Every structure is written in structure tokens, then in C-alpha cells.
Amino acid sequence: MIELCGVTKAYPTPSGQHVVLDRISATFPEGVSVGILGRNGAGKSTMLRILGGAEQPDSGKVVRSGRVSWPIGFAGGFNGSLTGEENCRFAARIYGADLDEVIEYSQDFAEIGEYFRMPVRTYSSGMRARLAFGLSMAIDFDTYLVDEVTAVGDSSFQAKCKRAFAERRERSSVIIVSHQLSTIRAYADRVALINRGRLHFFDNIDKAAKAYEAHAA
Amino acid sequence: MRVVNGAMSQLTVVHALVLRETRTRFGAHRLGYLWALLEPVLMILTFYALFALAGRPSSSGMGLIPFLATGIVTYQLFQQTADRVASSVSANKALLFYPHVHPLDLVFARSALEVATFVTVFLVIVGAHGLVVQELTVDSALTTVVGALLAGALGATLGLVFCSLGVISNSVDRVRGPLIRPLFWISGLFYSANDLPTQIREIMLWNPVLHCTELVRDGWFTSYTARYASPTYVMGWIVALALLGLVLERSVREKVQLT
Numbered sequence: 001m002i003e004l005c006g007v008t009k010a011y012p013t014p015s016g017q018h019v020v021l022d023r024i025s026a027t028f029p030e031g032v033s034v035g036i037l038g039r040n041g042a043g044k045s046t047m048l049r050i051l052g053g054a055e056q057p058d059s060g061k062v063v064r065s066g067r068v069s070w071p072i073g074f075a076g077g078f079n080g081s082l083t084g085e086e087n088c089r090f091a092a093r094i095y096g097a098d099l100d101e102v103i104e105y106s107q108d109f110a111e112i113g114e115y116f117r118m119p120v121r122t123y124s125s126g127m128r129a130r131l132a133f134g135l136s137m138a139i140d141f142d143t144y145l146v147d148e149v150t151a152v153g154d155s156s157f158q159a160k161c162k163r164a165f166a167e168r169r170e171r172s173s174v175i176i177v178s179h180q181l182s183t184i185r186a187y188a189d190r191v192a193l194i195n196r197g198r199l200h201f202f203d204n205i206d207k208a209a210k211a212y213e214a215h216a217a
Numbered sequence: 218m219r220v221v222n223g224a225m226s227q228l229t230v231v232h233a234l235v236l237r238e239t240r241t242r243f244g245a246h247r248l249g250y251l252w253a254l255l256e257p258v259l260m261i262l263t264f265y266a267l268f269a270l271a272g273r274p275s276s277s278g279m280g281l282i283p284f285l286a287t288g289i290v291t292y293q294l295f296q297q298t299a300d301r302v303a304s305s306v307s308a309n310k311a312l313l314f315y316p317h318v319h320p321l322d323l324v325f326a327r328s329a330l331e332v333a334t335f336v337t338v339f340l341v342i343v344g345a346h347g348l349v350v351q352e353l354t355v356d357s358a359l360t361t362v363v364g365a366l367l368a369g370a371l372g373a374t375l376g377l378v379f380c381s382l383g384v385i386s387n388s389v390d391r392v393r394g395p396l397i398r399p400l401f402w403i404s405g406l407f408y409s410a411n412d413l414p415t416q417i418r419e420i421m422l423w424n425p426v427l428h429c430t431e432l433v434r435d436g437w438f439t440s441y442t443a444r445y446a447s448p449t450y451v452m453g454w455i456v457a458l459a460l461l462g463l464v465l466e467r468s469v470r471e472k473v474q475l476t
Contacts, residue, residue: 053316056471070315077314081241093233094315096226 002028002051002068002143002175007060009046020046022197023060030066030142033174035188037181037212042194044177045071048145051175066142067095072132073147080121084112084131087120088138095139102138109134109164111157130157137164144168146176146187162186181209230318234326242301242330253334254341257293261285261342264407276412278440280350286342287361287437288406291430294335294365295372295404296397301327302376303393306473307383313473320466320473324380328373336365343437360436367451368429374455377462384469405430410445418445425454 009021020043028034028051038044048071049055050062070077078087085103092102107116110130115123123131136144144165165174165187176187177194184191184205191208192201195215202208243249264285268275275284305323312318347353355361375397382389404426410418421427422445431446 054314058471068316077311079237079241079309079311082237086237086240090233090237091315093236094230094318096229 001030001063001065003063004051005061005063007050007057007062009043009050009055009057019197021050021057021199024197024199025060026192026199026201028143028173028175031173033169033176033187033189034192035184035190036175036177036192036194036199037179037184037208038177038194039179039215043197044179044194045147047194047199048147048175048177052145067140068143069136069139069141069145071145071147072136073129078120078128078132081119083119084110084116084123087131088135091135092139097139102135105138106131106134109137109160126154133161140172142172144172144174146174148178148183181205181212184208226317227319227322230322231325231329234312234318234322235330238326238330242334254338257286257289257338258342260289264289268407276409276441277438279409279434279438280346282346283343283437284434285406286339286346287433288404288430290335290339290342291365291368291433292401292404292406292426293338294331295368295426295429296400297335298328298331298369298372299376299379299397300393301331302373303379303383303390305376306380307390310473320380320470324373324377328369328376331372332366332369335369339365354439355437356439356441357436361433362436363448364429364432364434364436364446367432367448367455368426370455371425371429371451371458374458374462378458378465381462381465381469384472400424400426403427409434409441410443411441425451 004024004026007021007024008019010017010019012018024047036044036047046055050057052068052071053062053064054070077091078084079090082090085107088103088106089099092099110116110127110133112123112127112130115127116131120128120131165172174187176184178184188205190201191205192199193208193211193215200211202211243253261282265281268281268285275281302324305327306313306320309323312323313320343353379389379393403421403424405421410422410427410431413421428446428448428451431443432448432451434441435443435446
């Protein structure tokens, strides 16, 4: 479970402070997968980093229980000069997971063949994302934070990610951010919309869709 | 219990970071370790040749090679630690993606690796020399170790200050080299404090790195006593730099841009 209490985050810009998250209070209960919709620049990625603890709010509090993943999506956390395998080994170490299991699982899941033993800088962005996804699936988290899964891989890989999450539904939940309604629909039990620094929860996805389209228009 | 758990999980992270840094610092090949050795060895040989050409002996009956080795390796330990720590966050931003990797963990990991590297380099050089001349006596290993650790800590804390300042402004990286390099000439690499004229020595002793080389030599050579070296003085610098560095780190922590 993750709880936000009055979380505010602002970034300095040449034209003054830009408030990305404005006094947000929300509860992400255990076992409930939440999708956060928002346009580009609405603060989705900031939200995920704050939920995960990679960034601290300017004010307010974040309470976490259980193991929360890093924001999964693009290649964050990989060192380009190390191989995929070495990067996985590092993550397994800091999360105290079994090295061999994590490496085997990540390699299997990512399906990047020989590249697994080559420096990550030689990867295409799709390959990086595949590895990032495989690695995060290899480590057991109670809550997975996922950033824009739509950008990851082809449709067969997408299906694989969905299956992996479905298998985990019993023990883990997902908080996913995206600007695409279809992604949110595929993963989330509940939907929230992030707009102008505020977070609104909706009872059902159609209402969220309407509100989102109204904002986008 | 929370403190113990916290310390344990931080140790796990630092340990993983050290292993990873070892790999990025020395590269994929085992030959990479040779590079760490090559730079100080080349420097020692260059200055050995210069001393020989000038017909200058080392001071106080210290063998020339061990004399240069103690000076150069101690200085390199200080300087490389400062450099590596200064860039520890900017070079590893991607890792801060993992929420429990803290910027200070990166600082600890790099410091530990540099100290281990140069202690090994030193032992290899003096060990090889000892084999060649069939003689190896150490006056007080403890004093040498203290000198070396002080040099490492001095580099680490100075690096931490630069590292935090670097978050505020990129130009800090550019002035770091010109600020640190001159210490090469004034840290007692090619002379010892005892040989210096009083007036010059008084000024030179403001430099804490000189105290470190003096301590290392005091401990290493039976024939040399560093009359002017003060571990307390170096500790003062370390504590001051550490406090400044930690305060700066704390105040710029939020400003580290992850992407």
C-alpha cells in the first residue's frame, strides 16, 4: 500500500516555479491496480518517482508498506558500459534477490539473445525496455510502478507483459501511468486522472475517459 | 533494530556498488588492473630518471624508489579519490533510479574502491622493489596505514564538496583539476618536510596532503622521522570538509535531476 498525504512537488523554470503535483492526497491500496491517465508533461513520471521514493516531495508525506519497484519502463537504472547481465546482477544484489534466478528469468523474459552479454549501450531502446521489464518481473515486488508500457516492444511482447502481470495479480498490484486510455484499460482496476497538478479518482473508466477527452480537447 | 536494518541494507547497496564500480573503473579485461598500476609506476620511473640525471639522492637515507613510491602513491590516492568521488553522482545518475541507492552510497563506494586500489598498487610496487633489492623492512606499519587512510579520507571529503557543488553548477568540474593539480608539486612527493628551509616549510605545512606523505614515510622508513607531521591537523581538515560536504549534499539533494 502507498499513501500520499498533501504531496507537493515543483520544479524551477526560467519563468518561475512550475508546480507539477499540488497537494495531492491519495491512497493506493494493496491488491488494487491503479491506472493514472495524463497528457505529456502532466506530471505522471514525477508522480511515479515520488511513489517509488527516487524523488522526495517538496512538502507532504509518502507512506509505503511492502516492496515497491523502481519506475519500470524505459532504461532507467542501466549503466551503458555494463552488459545486460551485469546490470541485472547489480539490481538483484541491491534488492537482496537470488542472483542466478534473477539473471535466468530476466534473460528468458527479455528475449534479446546474445545481446544479454553485451554492453547495454549497444541496445536499441526496445531492447533496453525489454530487459528493464524482464528484470523487474524477476524481482518480487508487492507494487510495480510502470511508466508508459505502450512504448515497450511489439505486440507479442506486450501480451507477454500482460500475462506476467496477470500471473502476479494475486500477490502484487500495479500502478501504471500512461497517456493512452487503452493501456490503462488493459491493466487497471481503478482509474485516476492527473491534470494541473491535481489527481482525481473515477469510479469507472468511461467517466475517466470522458473527463480526459474534455481536458485534451 | 531499525538502525541495524538500515545499516545492513545500506551495506548491501554499497557492496553491490563497489563490485559494479570495479567493473566500470577497470573495464572488462583483467588487464585493466594493470592500468591502475602503470600510471604511478611510470611516474616513479620518470622521476627516478630525473633524480639520477641530476645526481640527486633522496633525503635522509631513504631508498630512492620507495621514497618516490610513498610520495607518488599517497598523492595519487588523495587526488584520484577526490576526482572519482567528485564525479560519483554525475556519472551514476541512472542508479538513483533505484530508490534505495543514495548519493552518499555512491561516494562511499568510490572512496572504498580508490583506497583499496592504491593500497594494492603501493604494496605491489614496494613488494616488487623489495624482491629486487632483497630487502624490505617497515618501521611502523600502523603509522603508514594512518597516513594513507588520512590521504584517502581527505580526498573523499574534498570530492564530496566538489560533487555537491557540481550539482549546482557545471563549471565546478572545470575548475576542479586546476585547483587540485598544483598540489602535486607542493605535497612532498620529491622532497621531505625535514629538508625544507624553515620559512618555506612553515608555509608548506598548511597543505594537509604534505602531512599525509610525511606520515606514510615516517611509518615506512626506519631512517626517517617526520618531525612536523600532525595527524590531528589533517583530521581537522577532514572533519571540516566532511561537515561542509554533507551540508552541501543535503541542500542540493533535491536538485539532482534524474533524467
